[in-house]
Structure formats: C-alpha cells, structure tokens
Amino acid sequence: MSDNVSRETTGATSPGPDVAPTPPSVPDGARGVFASDRMDLAVRFTELLATEGVLRGLIGPREAPRLWDRHILNSAVLAEAIPQGATVCDIGTGAGLPGVVVAIARPEVRMTLVEPLLRRTTFLEEVVAELGLEHVTVRRARAEELHGSATFDVVTSRAVAPLERLLGWSMPLVAPTGALLAMKGRSVHDEIASAQEFLARWRCGVPEVFEVGRDVVDPPTTVVRVPWADPSRIGWPLARETQRPRQRRDQRAAQ
Numbered sequence: 001m002s003d004n005v006s007r008e009t010t011g012a013t014s015p016g017p018d019v020a021p022t023p024p025s026v027p028d029g030a031r032g033v034f035a036s037d038r039m040d041l042a043v044r045f046t047e048l049l050a051t052e053g054v055l056r057g058l059i060g061p062r063e064a065p066r067l068w069d070r071h072i073l074n075s076a077v078l079a080e081a082i083p084q085g086a087t088v089c090d091i092g093t094g095a096g097l098p099g100v101v102v103a104i105a106r107p108e109v110r111m112t113l114v115e116p117l118l119r120r121t122t123f124l125e126e127v128v129a130e131l132g133l134e135h136v137t138v139r140r141a142r143a144e145e146l147h148g149s150a151t152f153d154v155v156t157s158r159a160v161a162p163l164e165r166l167l168g169w170s171m172p173l174v175a176p177t178g179a180l181l182a183m184k185g186r187s188v189h190d191e192i193a194s195a196q197e198f199l200a201r202w203r204c205g206v207p208e209v210f211e212v213g214r215d216v217v218d219p220p221t222t223v224v225r226v227p228w229a230d231p232s233r234i235g236w237p238l239a240r241e242t243q244r245p246r247q248r249r250d251q252r253a254a255q
Contacts, residue, residue, distance in 0.1 A: 025068075026043055026046075026068065027068050027069065027073070029073060029216050029217070030042060030068060030072070030073060032215070032216060033073060033076045033077065033079075033105060033213075033216055034076065034104065034105055035105075038104055038105065038107065041104045041131050041133075042072065042076075042101070042104050042105075044130070044131060045072075045096070045100055045101070045104060045127060045131060046067050046068060046072050048127055048130075049064075049067055049071075049095060049096075050064040050067055052123065052126075053095050053123065056119060056123060057119075058094065058095040058119075058120060058123060059095060069217065071097055071101075072101055073213065073216055073217050074098075074183075074213070074217050074221050075097045075098030075101035075102065075158065075183075076098075076101045076102065076104075076105045076213075076216075077212040077213025077216050077217060077220075077221050078098050078102055078156065078181065078183060078212060078221060078223065079102050079105045079106045080212040080213065081181055081210075081212055081223055081225065082102065082106060082109060082154050082156075082181070083153060083154070084108065085108050085109065086109050086110075086152075086153035086154050086178075087109070087110045087112075087152045087153045087154070087175075088102065088103075088109050088110065088111045088112070088152060088153065088154045088155075088156060089111075089112045089114060089146075089150070089152040089154070089155045089156070089173055090102070090111065090112070090113050090114065090155075090156045090157065091114045091143040091155060091156070091157050091160065091169055091170060091173070092114070092115065092143070092157055092158075092160040092161075093113040093114060093115045093120075093124070094115065094120055095120060095123065095124075096113065096123075096124055096127060097158055098156060098158050098183065099111055099113045099136075099156065100113070100124070100127060100128075100133070100136070102156070103133055103135065103136045104131070104133070107135060108135075109135065110135050110137075111133075111135060111136045111137070112136075112137045112138075112139055112150075112152065113136065113137070113138045113139065114139045114141055114142075114143055114146065115138070115139070115140060115141075116140065116141060116142045117140075118140065121138050121139075121140040124138045125138050142169075143169040143170065143173065144168075144169060144172075146173060147172040147173065148172070150173065151173055151174065151175040151176075151178070152173055152174065152175060152178060153175055153177075153178040153179075154174075154178055154179060154180075154181050155170040155171075155173045155174050155178070155179075155180050155181070156180075156181045156182070156183075157170065157180075157181075157182045157183065158182075158183040159183070160182075162191050162194070162195075163182065163184075163188070163191035163192060163194070163195045163207075163224065163226075164191065164194055164195040164198055166180070166182055167180070167195060167198055167199070167202070167204065167226070168198075170182070170226075171202065171204065171226070171228075171236050172236050174227075174228065176228060176231035176232070176234055177227075177228075177231050178227070178228075179225050179226060179227040179228075180224075180225065180226040180227075181223055181224075181225055182223065182224050182226075183221055183222070183223055184209075184222050184223065184224050185222065186222075188209055188222055188224050189209065191224075192207050192209070192224065199226070201235070202235045202236045203228065203229045203230065203233060203234065203235030203236075204226050204227070204228060204229060204235075205226065205227040205228055205229040206229075207224050207225065207226045208224070208225045208226075209222065209223070209224050209225075210222075210223055210225070211223070
C-alpha cells in the first residue's frame with residue numbers, strides 16, 4: 001500500500017502558528033452511538049483530532065468544525081457490522097478513522113491500526129496511551145507487510161482505494177470465516193463491477209452492499225462486505241505464496 005493511498009482526512013494542511021483550532025461541540029446523535037461510559041473517550045479523541053490533528057497536518061482545518069458528523073459518527077456506525085469480540089485490522093487508518101472510533105465504541109473487539117507513516121503512528125500511539133485503549137495495537141507498516149503473518153475476523157478501511165486494489169491489500173489478512181468491510185461512496189457498484197475478474201480468480205464471495213447508521217448520520221454510511229466464497233478453499237494466490245516461506249522457516253525451526 002503506497003504512502004499516498006493511506007490518507008489523511010480531506011484537506012489536511014498545517015493551519016500555521018496563528019490558527020487556534022477549536023474542538024467541535026458534541027451532537028445529540030453521539031449519545032446514541034457511544035455507551036455512557038465511553039462517551040468521554042469519544043469526546044476526547046475528537047478534541048485531539050481538532051487540535052493536535054490539525055496542528056500536525058492530519059486533519060484539514062476546514063474539517064475540524066464538522067468532525068462529529070462527517071468523520072466520528074460516520075466511522076462509529078461501522079461497528080454495527082462487526083461481530084461481537086472480533087479481531088479487527090484497520091488498514092490505512094491515517095488519523096484513526098475508523099479504527100480508533102470503532103475501538104472506542106466497541107471495547108470488546110481487538111483492534112490493530114495499520115499505518116505506514118511515522119507522524120501518523122506517533123499520533124495514534126499517543127492517542128491510544130492517553131485514552132487507555134489497551135485493546136488497540138498500532139502497527140507502523142503497509143498492509144502487505146502483514147501478509148502471511150496475521151489474519152483477522154474483519155479488515156476495515158475508509159477512503160483508502162478502489163475495491164480492485166483494496167482486495168489485494170485486505171483479503172490476505174482476512175481469516176477463512178472473516179470478511180473485508182470497506183466504507184464506500186456512491187461509486188461502490190461501479191467498483192464491484194470493475195473488480196469482478198479479481199473476485200472470481202481469488203474465490204471471493206459475492207460482495208454485499210448495505211448501509212449502517214440510518215438513524216445516526218445523513219446520508220447513512222455505505223459499506224461493502226467481501227467474504228471468502230468457501231472458507232475451506234481460500235483462493236488468494238498472494239496469501240499462499242507469502243505463507244510458504246514462513247512455513248519453511250517453521251519447519252526448519254522444528255528440526
């Protein structure tokens with residue numbers, strides 16, 4: 001996954017020394033998404049995005065006033081599609097969207113945030129430490145660097161890449177009974193059509209497009225879910241190729 005694909009939030013530029021970012025007010029809808037004992041964490045994370053996130057160029061200054069509606073709640077509703085107690089990997093997490101938000105909303109999941117750029121992972125590590133998110137791990141890496149060494153029940157992403165490329169980064173990380181969950185926009189059906197050859201070649205299941213957060217965000221968040229067609233016959237070539245060197249190392253170690 002290239003560095004420029006793992007994105008910052010739209011319009012991210014440094015505001016300059018004369019700008020004093022102001023944390024946005026909490027909308028009423030937030031209390032319907034986060035449990036009462038998690039609300040303070042969501043508020044604090046939003047404050048960090050609106051202040052440190054802007055100052056470090058991770059969030060655009062124009063995005064700060066609308067963080068809740070466009071980014072926090074939009075990310076939080078993805079939790080509706082994640083099974084209880086799942087292991088989750090958020091690739092190209094950037095400033096922690098949706099990964100940190102989902103981890104705040106769902107303390108029982110085990111979240112891994114994957115991000116290649118140092119300034120972003122530094123921010124994420126500070127966030128995780130300050131908020132006490134012990135169930136969250138930050139990995140400075142590209143998604144493909146984890147291929148063959150880790151799999152997850154769910155692999156999430158938000159505004160990372162078209163589905164055709166996203167499959168190559170995400171599916172080798174998906175466990176046999178797991179799925180890719182990608183937050184998408186209006187072009188999702190066109191992306192699925194363009195990816196048909198890859199979906200068939202690698203034995204992916206039929207993509208499912210659905211909406212989450214109907215009563216929370218307007219418009220609702222669009223998600224595409226891609227499972228394996230047959231968990232016993234995973235057809236991802238890269239997954240097999242990257243597993244072979246590791247298997248040989250394990251065999252030599254056992255001798």
